[in-house]
Amino acid sequence: MTLRHRMIVRAIVAVASTMGLAAQAATSYSITNIGTSSDWSFLDAYAVNDSGAVTGYGYSPSLDTNVGFLYQNGQLTSLGLQPGAATSGGSDINNAGVVAGSGGGRAFTWQAGQFTELPALPGATYASANAINASGTVAGSSGNYATIWVNGQPLALNKLSTTIYAVGIDINAQGAVAGTSYNYAYQSTPVTWVNGQPIALSTGTYNGGGATAINGGNSVAGYVELGGNLDQAARWDDGQLTVLDLLTNTVDSRAYALNDAGQVVGVSFNFAEGASFATLWEGSQAYALQDLLVGGEGWTLNQALDINSSGQIVGWGTLNGRATSFLLTPVPEAASWAYMALGLAGVAALRRRAAR
Numbered sequence: 001m002t003l004r005h006r007m008i009v010r011a012i013v014a015v016a017s018t019m020g021l022a023a024q025a026a027t028s029y030s031i032t033n034i035g036t037s038s039d040w041s042f043l044d045a046y047a048v049n050d051s052g053a054v055t056g057y058g059y060s061p062s063l064d065t066n067v068g069f070l071y072q073n074g075q076l077t078s079l080g081l082q083p084g085a086a087t088s089g090g091s092d093i094n095n096a097g098v099v100a101g102s103g104g105g106r107a108f109t110w111q112a113g114q115f116t117e118l119p120a121l122p123g124a125t126y127a128s129a130n131a132i133n134a135s136g137t138v139a140g141s142s143g144n145y146a147t148i149w150v151n152g153q154p155l156a157l158n159k160l161s162t163t164i165y166a167v168g169i170d171i172n173a174q175g176a177v178a179g180t181s182y183n184y185a186y187q188s189t190p191v192t193w194v195n196g197q198p199i200a201l202s203t204g205t206y207n208g209g210g211a212t213a214i215n216g217g218n219s220v221a222g223y224v225e226l227g228g229n230l231d232q233a234a235r236w237d238d239g240q241l242t243v244l245d246l247l248t249n250t251v252d253s254r255a256y257a258l259n260d261a262g263q264v265v266g267v268s269f270n271f272a273e274g275a276s277f278a279t280l281w282e283g284s285q286a287y288a289l290q291d292l293l294v295g296g297e298g299w300t301l302n303q304a305l306d307i308n309s310s311g312q313i314v315g316w317g318t319l320n321g322r323a324t325s326f327l328l329t330p331v332p333e334a335a336s337w338a339y340m341a342l343g344l345a346g347v348a349a350l351r352r353r354a355a356r
Contacts, residue, residue, distance in 0.1 A: 027280075027311065027330045028294045034071045034314075035324030039078075043069060045314040045325035047092040047306045054314050054327060055079075055090030055099045068101050068110070071327075082108055082115045091140075092131045100132035100140075107140055107149070118149045121156055131170045139168035139177045146179050146193060157193045160200055166191065170213045170257075178214035178222070190222050190236070201236050206243075209234060213257045213264075221255040221264050233266050233281065245286045247277055255281065257306045265289075265304035265313055278304040278315045289313065294331055301326065 034054055035043040043058035054071040060078060068079035068090040079099065081088050088103035090110070099110040105126035107118035120127040124143030131139045138149040145156040146168035159166055160181050168179040177193040181200075190201040190211035203209045206224035209231070213221040223231040224243060233244040233255035246253055247268045255266040264281040268288075278289040278301035290301045304315035313328040 027292060029289065029292050029313070029328040030294055030331050031296050031299060032327040032329070033319055033324055034076070034327055035319075037076045040069070040076070042323050043071075043076075043325045044316055045071070045305065045327070046090060048308050048312055048314040048327065049093045049095050049097070050309045051095065051097075052308070052312055052327065052329075053093055053097060054325075055093045055101070056314075056325065057087075057089030057101075066103075068099065068103070070097075070099060072097075079110050080113075080115075082106060082117060091129060094132045094134055094136070096134070096136075098132060098136060100129040100138045102128045102130075102140070107138070107142070109136070109138065109152075116152060118152060119154055121145060121147060121154050127154070128167075130168060133171045133175065134173050135175070137171060137175055139171035139179070141167040141179075146177065146181075146191075148175075148177060155196070157196050158198055160189065160191065160198050163189075163198075166198075168193065169211065172214045172218070173216050174218075176214055176218055178211040178220050180210035180222075188225070190220065192218070192220060199239075201239065202241055203234075204241055211236075212255060215258050215262070216260045219258060219262060221258040221266075223254045226252075233264070233268075233279070233286075235264060235281075242284055244281045244284050247279060247286045247288055250277065253279060253286070256304065259307045259309050259311070261309070261311070263307055263311060265307045265315070267303040276302045278302055278313075278317065280304065280313070289315075289328065293328075299326070 041059040045054050045056040048054045057066050057068045060067040066087045068088040070077045079088050085104040090099045090101040092100045107127035107129035109116045121142040127142040129138045129140040141147050144165045146166040147154050162183040163181040166181040168177040170178045181189045181191045188208045188210050190209045192199050203224045207227050209224040211220050211222040220236040224234045230252045233253040235242050250268040250270050252269040255264045258264040266279050268277045268279045280287045280289050298320040301317040304313050307313045311330040316325050
């Protein structure tokens with residue numbers, strides 16, 4: 001192969017590699033509106049399982065209250081209300097289709113139309129369920145304690161020595177819980193609980209923070225407090241803090257979920273313009289999900305609340321000015337495949353020339 005041929009091959013490989021890196025860093029998404037039913041005034045989606053089933057809550061005009069919902073295979077189902085409860089809302093859903101949620105200070109699980117109440121801790125007057133794992137263990141809070149429910153029975157998680165109130169926000173398949181503890185000055189600390197014992201996560205030189213999600217590898221997502229009522233999205237891997245980048249022209253962010261691939265989703269704010277942006281972090285780099293939509297005309301994506309193992313994302317936004325919820329689904333990067341084909345064709349052509 002001549003020097004000229006080598007240079008062309010190198011150029012093809014370099015450009016193809018660049019295209020591959022760009023595709024990996026910024027996945028494109030199709031969007032589904034899950035707030036299309038006339039039976040609901042609005043729907044706020046909170047969680048998505050690995051089958052793409054979504055739960056959250058919305059306002060039901062027929063019941064004149066907020067009610068939890070299940071969205072699955074294009075169909076919306078009302079969770080209804082527990083006997084004696086005035087409201088309900090779905091907080092999380094596992095791969096068996098069991099929803100964990102709360103309403104009127106009472107925690108529950110729901111499956112196939114049936115509620116199971118999760119009792120409060122002895123002496124407590126309320127309970128809140130925030131997450132459920134594959135085994136059906138639920139994490140949340142009751143009284144002043146972060147709480148898990150195992151086989152439907154509550155168990156208080158131990159507090160840090162300075163804690164007056166703690167809440168469990170997420171739970172992984174191994175039963176590790178992520179959440180936040182508050183001290184007597186109401187300063188917050190991100191915490192994980194392993195086998196019921198609390199581990200404070202370092203916030204470095206920041207003023208505190210909170211943990212909102214934990215994945216199967218025990219990586220944690222959440223935020224650190226910057227001061228001046230500002231936060232910034234963060235993650236902890238093996239206990240090590242990484243503060244995630246801000247989107248351009250934003251001053252505040254929070255991470256709400258991460259999957260086992262390490263993708264993080266949440267929200268970024270520009271308070272001067274009164275704007276919020278659903279955000280994806282790949283590594284520490286921030287992307288506005290709005291910019292990654294394919295065929296997203298009329299949509300404004302304001303918050304991303306959960307992400308599943310295949311990268312599907314749920315959150316809130318507006319469609320043509322009307323508040324609604326969305327489900328994003330990754331789409332193949334056709335450009336990277338096309339460019340790979342172009343590169344292979346170029347190499348083949350050079351080989352033919354060299355053979356002459």
